[in-house]
Amino acid sequence: MVYRAHILISGDAACIAKGARDVEAALWEAVQELNLKDEVQILEVSSLGHSDQGPEIVIYPDGTDYVNLTPEDAKFIIEEHLLKGRPVERLTYREPPSLPLPPPSEKEVRVVLENVGKIDPENIEDYIAMDGYMALGKVLGEMTPEEVIEELKISGLRGRGGAGFPTWLKWTLARNAPGDMKYVICNGDEGDPGAFMNRSVLEGDPHSVIEGMAIAAYAIGASQGYFYVRAEYPIAIQTLRAAIKQARDYGLLGEHIFGADFSFDLEVRMGAGAFVCGEETALMQSIEGARGMPRTRPPYPATAGLWGNPTNINNVETYANVPKIIHKGGSWFASMGTDKSKGTKTFAIAGKVERTGLIEVPLGMTIREIVYDVGGGVLGGKKFKAVQTGGPMGGCIPEQYLDLPVDYEHLKEVGSMMGSGGFVVMDEDTCMVDIARFFMEFTQDESCGKCVPCRVGTRRMLEILNRICAGEGRPGDIETLEELAVYIRDGSLCGLGQGAPNPVLSTLQYFRDEYEAHIYDKTCPAKVCKGLIEYKINPEACIGCTRCARNCPVNAIEGKPKQTHVIDADICIRCGVCKQVCPVDAVYVE
């Protein structure tokens, strides 16, 4: 029997003491229940390496490592990971957190992250000691709302949550919109896979965001604000709640702040778990208690937002910049960055790069500088192939643009976008068709289902991409993909659908030959797509150490000690473990 996936569960004493047997039973039960027993194999192994965090399982082929599991988690993982194909991030093994943030590399400039890791987020006095709430004091004591907006205009700050809309203009629209009740909202939904920029700020420097929101509220004339934070960030939520309480205790939230004729308070709402809830109108629906589904604009939130009232919504990072701008002046902020993209931006560098993690750099830094100087270069000295920016609705930028300045305009020009700061480096071993397929899988799954082009169109695109990656591509597929992409982009209701075709369009633009290789030559040039590759053992090189056979999760490798080993392609699930463990590099991909 050929299994699609294999679950290894650690059977060491420590894990068993912590309930590994119950977890195993729950796994079995869930597999039965969801009718996966012919597709998924569960194997107990002696240890998986993190028995201090047991019960632990590892799921192959992708090798996701889950720790600290309960039986409920086990069931959830089967549903999410194996049925829906979405690894459950909150349960995966993470390197122990390394706060304080590692010191910035030479080229980094920390504005938003300045305090992160330096101050105790649970202690408001730490923040105040770093000039915290000075800006709010200044605004309430000395500045009119118009002056606040003018300062933002000078700063050139643009929204950090996606489209880069000028923040001063957004605030002006909300300020000018007629209405007695106005709101400010902080978008902390951060749903892009692999993104954690906003989380770091919320967990490390919550008061900077609170202060930024209070200033925004003053500028537009709001008295109530909401934090919308994804439920997967329990620590951020807890930190925020504590910070809000402290701010209230210090009179920095509530009635007559700093004795001024300005009252403002904040509430934290937990995200509903769907990616689309980060879209501003869906987010407001969700706060209102409805299913988070985007609605058409106009009217924009600035005129008709939360409960139909004028509302300003900004990203966490946008707000976190505000106190700094007020405190140090708009021109200080504008001195960083490029002509139209001012200030700094945080990115989560990930993928095939030496130093992954959170960075903050002035806008306009080139891709090359970010990858090589800040990120330490491509992992293992491999060749740079592309960088994917902008999250699931972004695009892949090829090597020829290594010297492209990273700012709103330039990213857009080459078919990608800034998004919230995803920055995934890809090396020569990355298959661009597979990458496009990966993102399409994500967006089609996260489509809220409201509008037809996105709900149905992304599905049709994914089916084609799946076929191509499985070696069943047909002539005409590329053209159909292009047609679908354009119509979905033009016809969808919200940014999710409008942006969903981007990864495909940009890879088609720059890596069309890879699509063609998949379709016409039935090869995957990067040797990634499982339907198009085979693992083989070079008999000349094999020393018969048996290591591959022992590590193969599906026992696809046969061979006696000291004799050449052979992989049975029918059983092999192309997990690549053998290639990783072979001491003499005898395993190769064909």
Next chain:
Amino acid sequence: MSEIHLTINGKPVVAQSGQTILEAAKQADIDIPVLCHHPALANWGACRMCLVEVKGMRGLQTSCTCPATEGMEVETETEKVVAVRKFVLELLFSERNHYCMYCQMSGDCELQDLAYRYGLDHWTYPRPFEKMEVDASRKYFIMDPNRCILCSRCIRACSEIAANHTLGLRDRGARTMVVADLDVPFGESTCVECGTCLQVCPTGALIDAKSAYGGREKDVIHTQTTCMQCSVGCDLDVVTRYQRLLRVDGVWESEPSGGLLCVDGRFKPLYEKRQRVTGPLVRKDGKLVAAGWNEALGIVAEKLQSGSCQGLAYCATTDEALTAFARLFAKVDGAAGRIEPQVAPLGFGQVAKVQDVLDADVIIVTGAQPLEYQRVIGYFIHRAADQGAQVAVITDDENGLSARAAMTLTSAEAGKAVETAAGAGKVVVVYGTEIKPEVIAALKPLGDEAYILALDPARNAQGATAAGLQPQEPSDVDVLYFLLGEQSEDAALLAKVNGAFKIVQAAYHSPLVDQADVVLPTPIWVERTGHVTNLDGSAKPLHAALLMPENVRDEAEALAALADMIG
């Protein structure tokens, strides 16, 4: 509201500020296709059929949501727009099972119409859909998700019009499904079977069990009449074909209910099980046997003049019949009255119309169970509550409205409702026959500002009142004449009937009919002409959608004939 000027497809159009492009276009007779949009529902913007190009605006705009503004230049059928519409249709046809040949909606389907309009002549995309289970757990209508296009009309109808919030969506992306409550079978859900969702569904996804495959729009006849199942008197659109009753729809933009109906008006009358009285009957040798009208009326006329008599009517017939009934008994010096109890006026406040419930700020309900007996009023109260109205139910028993009321009070606590109403804007008191005197006294301080809606338990109570028929009990007379119409007597009445000579005018057989000495048939609601006066006090017209059976005569006419015979 001010006038604005725009051009649509080069044509100058005048619209009101606040109108959408779609509304402006409609006024100017420019047809923009829609699927998820429905004029009775809030705009949704999901299906993308109504996309248009607006000069100066980025991307395409959904005309159903985009406000028309001064100077706007709109194009509704550009190449780009048409291409996207066609694309959307192609996707919808690839999403689920739309083999129209086997669909009961074929010919009347809004999706199919648009497919013809935009020239879909082949399947463009593969159709990897899986068969989904049909849900037939409700008696009157069926949900076939295989034909559903997820337009959410049904969901919005359920929430916005019926205020019932049963329907919703589950999951995301391609797995999105319309479900009831937390995904239970419809028949086990909180659905009240008002059928509003059924009426708004553009495709063959929601199917009426009775009329399915019974005829397409081009084959059927529509007759507008008034519902006679309760005193609300909603407008009905009765659909028939070849003298067969197919379906009942609500009438949008009509008073009092604006298109909303309830299970009693829309469905139940189509499933009538009682045996019809199809012609006059007279008792001969102890047995009821068929007779001609002349013979039967002759006996009745003679009996009415030969001794003391009393006429008792259920308020279940037309204004004309009730008036003729009162007149007849005046002529023979008999007493005449209505059988059902009557709600007494409260002695304060101004008379409310049904629609007043909708924009009330405070609604006080007492002595009535609208969710059971005047359901549309119950739904209206829910709707008002959704809009923020405070609902106070004053009752010493159970009341279905309590579940979503701001407060449920005992009679002794009625004063609290008055406190809530103090300074609260528009206050509507909805009450029925069960109202307690102490509650009336407690509510009195509401004064004449308050709107009062009396829910008379009888269907055509106002018609009876206008005819001068007051509640009466059967008395000790020689001849008792019962005008039942479609209402079969209740046991209490039957128990009070004495050994008098009994004339019963009724549509259906019942114990009382079977005891009668003379039985006269009556038409039923779909066969009626004339008027019925609803609790708004408007005499609403009745139009016959079906012919009466051959030997049935309208009550008003039969009663007039009797009066003539008596001379």
